[in-house]
Amino acid sequence: MSKKNLKRLIILGVICALYAASAIGYSLTFNDGRLIYPMDFGSYQFHIKDVPMMLALILVILYVIYLAALLVISGLVVKRNSRKTGRTRKINPKFGYLGFLGFMGFLGFWTYLVYGMIFPFVFFVFFGFFGFFYEGKMSNILADERFQQNRREAELKALRVGYSLTFLLVLLVGMTGSHVSSGVVALLLTCGISLICGLVQFLNEYLLYRYDQMDSTDWEDEDE
Structure with a gap:
């Protein structure tokens, strides 16, 4: 993995973590902890105040998918190069x-x-x-x-x-x-x-x- 990709990965991870922390704080302060505390989703009704927590969840999932994809792609590229040089990656x-x-x-x-x-x-x-x-x-x-x-x-x-x-x-x-x-x-x-x-x-x-x-x-x- 290049330093550029690693730097981007760290920056995106920090952004996701800060946004998730902000969304949790918002939900606890202004939305009675919805989507944080256990709740009955069988009778769940959407509230506009739920949007920050939903976005936080989506961002975390996308970040994990991006992390996994980046690691797999980087690994394949490095393995291909290692075969050419005859040395481990x-x-x-x-x-x-x-x-x-x-x-x-x-x-x-x-x-x-x-x-x-x-x-x-x-x-x-x-x-x-x-x-x-x-x-x-x-x-x-x-x-x-x-x-x-x-x-x-x-x-x-x-x-x-x-x-x-x-x-x-x-x-x-x-x-x-x-x-x-x-x-x-x-x-x-x-x-x-x-x-x-x-x-x-x-x-x-x-x-x-x-x-x-x-x-x-x-x-x-x-x-x-």
């Missing part, structure tokens, strides 16, 4: 802090209980961004045959873990599905699959880093 380990976005998934428990909405649980996928920390430690190194072999082994082991957890999740849902509502089943599947995807992404980078460090240690021992 350049990335700052501090991007691992993006993994904290995964905690936004816990908002899903509130939205599910109040509004019956499970979409926020998808944010658990962002826990996988903690893997950027380990990828950053291997930034711009030679991707030789040994490194490629370690990458394949890391991907295979991460996928095996993901497959095993997915099997257990399906087994759990299959055993309890007839005793709970369809909403709970959707909640379990959304939470479980999102967490598994994030775990697989994190393990992929973590295991690759561990294998690379183990090989580097072996080479140093042989030299001694």
